[in-house]
Amino acid sequence: MGPISHSQVEELRDALQRHSVQYLFIGKTGALLHGFPDTTQDADVFVHKTARNGQAAVNALQELGFELTPQQIAEIRRGKDFVQLKNGPFDVDLVFAPDGIERFEDAWRRGADIDGYPVCSIDDIIASKRASNRAKDRETLPRLRSFRDYLREPGRARHPRLPQLPARDQER
Template identity: 30%
Template sequence: MDPGPFASALAALSRAEVRYLVVGGVACVLNGFVRTTEDIDLLVDAAPENIRRLLDTLATLGEGHARELCVADFTDEEGAIRLVEDFPIDLFTRMGGKRYADMLRFQKLHPGEAAIPFVDVEGLILLKSASRRPQDQSDVEALRRLRRDG
């Protein structure tokens, strides 16, 4: 599967050695469950030097709205910071009670211009099971079928 229009932004983050994992709809697609998504969800390591690399890299994309953010904006709380460039990017330091380090055991790499780290089926089921959103619950059902049917 291909990360589609998000590939160049993700490759830029990987080249800058930003520690992140693709979660959400794009991760579903990378795992073989094809569905549409209009944004990209990233679970990022909240270490200040990593957030600086993240913001520096995102500032080079689109209109560069990431320049308006600072390290202090990234707290250890649930919820996303939404950045809209050529497409919406939702940045999480914690999702479903899990942090970047908690999810590394579920990491897979998508080859390409630069390896793109994403969460595997098991990790997505874990993250999305904690959500009450109907789309996430639908994803969990589809991901369980994907896991079962191989």
């Protein structure tokens, strides 16, 4: 598959929201939503690791046409650290425990609402890429840091913070 399109990310956002999934866009998808000039092959989604949320994510993905295997359903329900999905209309990486970020609740407090998309802060995106230490992330980090500096320039508009995270169930 080629790069994921903005309309596909919008479809994913809408399905996750219809099913009340608590999530943030992270990784390069999150950076793109901040305005980072690049492309990505998949949607990176940081999913809050709770019992209810895992099932809600399964429901949203199935609604979109993902043909989830029983193993993938079980992994999503239990919040396996990383679940890569290539069996749908586009590729999605579900991340329940991203490198460099301790707790979903903390990332949520630092996150932003960018045109209706819940997105990790650029600092959390950078921290996660730095902690993963993959070659492709090491290559991207200098450009991401430069982009963060651009976002912090005086006079640049800031994205609104996300609303308080509803207390539904406890983190696993």
